[in-house]
Amino acid sequence: GFTPSRDGLLQIDDDLLSSLIQKENITGVYDLDKTPLGRGKYATVWRAVHKKTGTAYAAKFVKKRRRNQDQMKEIIHEIAVLIKCKSTNRVIRLHEVYESVTDMVLVLELAAGGELQHILDGGECLKEVEARKSMKQILEGVAYLHDNNIAHLDLKPQNLLLSEQDSCDVIKLCDFGISKVLIPGVSVREIVGTVDYVAPEVLNYEPIVLSTDIWSIGVLAYVLLSGFSPFGADDKQQTFLNISRCSLSFESEHFGDVSSAAIDFIKSALIVNPKDRPNIHEMLDHPWISLKSNIPPALTLKPCDHINQSNNVAPKSTPLSQRKS
Numbered sequence: 261g262f263t264p265s266r267d268g269l270l271q272i273d274d275d276l277l278s279s280l281i282q283k284e285n286i287t288g289v290y291d292l293d294k295t296p297l298g299r300g301k302y303a304t305v306w307r308a309v310h311k312k313t314g315t316a317y318a319a320k321f322v323k324k325r326r327r328n329q330d331q332m333k334e335i336i337h338e339i340a341v342l343i344k345c346k347s348t349n350r351v352i353r354l355h356e357v358y359e360s361v362t363d364m365v366l367v368l369e370l371a372a373g374g375e376l377q378h379i380l381d382g383g384e385c386l387k388e389v390e391a392r393k394s395m396k397q398i399l400e401g402v403a404y405l406h407d408n409n410i411a412h413l414d415l416k417p418q419n420l421l422l423s424e425q426d427s428c429d430v431i432k433l434c435d436f437g438i439s440k441v442l443i444p445g446v447s448v449r450e451i452v453g454t455v456d457y458v459a460p461e462v463l464n465y466e467p468i469v470l471s472t473d474i475w476s477i478g479v480l481a482y483v484l485l486s487g488f489s490p491f492g493a494d495d496k497q498q499t500f501l502n503i504s505r506c507s508l509s510f511e512s513e514h515f516g517d518v519s520s521a522a523i524d525f526i527k528s529a530l531i532v533n534p535k536d537r538p539n540i541h542e543m544l545d546h547p548w549i550s551l552k553s554n555i556p557p558a559l560t561l562k563p564c565d566h567i568n569q570s571n572n573v574a575p576k577s578t579p580l581s582q583r584k585s
């Protein structure tokens with residue numbers, strides 16, 4: 261495995277790293293589109309078609325130097341996280357690594373549907389059943405990270421990719437550029453993330469914890485179901501205030517047809533004290549997510565009130581699963 265260093269970054273030893281980097285120049289192996297798919301702060305992503313196989317990928321060019329500072333440790337950490345995530349299909353796959361004078365290039369799985377943000381830009385939000393299916397996949401991806409002590413720290417619709425165009429059936433996590441490995445006993449503090457999704461403890465410059473992602477998941481569920489950002493305001497300072505006060509409202513015009521289970525799911529994650537938030541497995545067990553939605557309503561047992569009214573002891577009902585067939 262890779263050795264985590266004290267600043268929360270994974271390291272790869274030099275000869276393993278050099279064995280990972282392709283010798284050729286990427287432009288000799290892939291045809292890059294003229295216009296990029298998207299630009300991050302310090303990375304540009306291009307659709308890249310492998311000349312021999314015709315397979316399409318996403319080539320992420322990351323600057324090796326940023327504001328005249330070497331970024332190789334951070335880039336190697338992102339590569340190491342992606343390698344650790346090879347065994348889950350909830351995370352965008354790393355295919356190859358190239359190097360140029362100015363950039364490291366991560367050749368990544370192409371999610372043709374692009375950013376989930378794109379759906380929200382159209383002023384739409386997801387239907388509750390779609391939001392639930394998306395959230396379940398996102399939670400499964402984050403569970404994989406958290407089981408490996410990796411905090412993503414930038415969960416937002418721009419970093420959630422749709423595998424197929426015009427369908428949110430398959431969703432994948434991407435962009436581990438500011439993720440951290442949290443080793444018990446080593447506290448990592450850094451102002452990270454995107455304002456609307458950032459947790460109160462990050463604003464207070466307190467140690468970053470896995471549950472920092474749980475807060476972002478709460479914000480994400482609110483946004484997917486309503487199309488609105490719960491703490492968003494005109495200026496950053498007001499947004500920061502809304503977050504640290506956790507001033508949250510569910511306007512009926514946005515949440516009128518949203519189930520109480522979904523609203524409870526959001527509220528359960530948006531707790532100011534990170535220690536009081538559920539962990540990722542508890543979020544997966546929340547009724548809104550784990551709902552066995554394929555049991556027809558008639559079969560969901562409800563205590564029959566008339567027995568209680570005649571204050572007999574209600575017969576011990578054996579759960580369906582234990583009933584003799």
Ligand SMILES: Cc1cnc(Nc2ccc(CC#N)cc2)nc1Nc1cc(C2CC2)[nH]n1
Pocket residue numbers: 297298299300305318320352368369370371372373374375418419421434435436
């Ligand atoms: C069709 C498409 C459209 N737009 C973007 N934008 C984008 C830009 C930067 C980042 C941030 C990052 N990383 C994420 C998405 N990605 C796309 N597909 C991808 C993009 C990728 C890998 C993640 C780059 N695979 N398939």
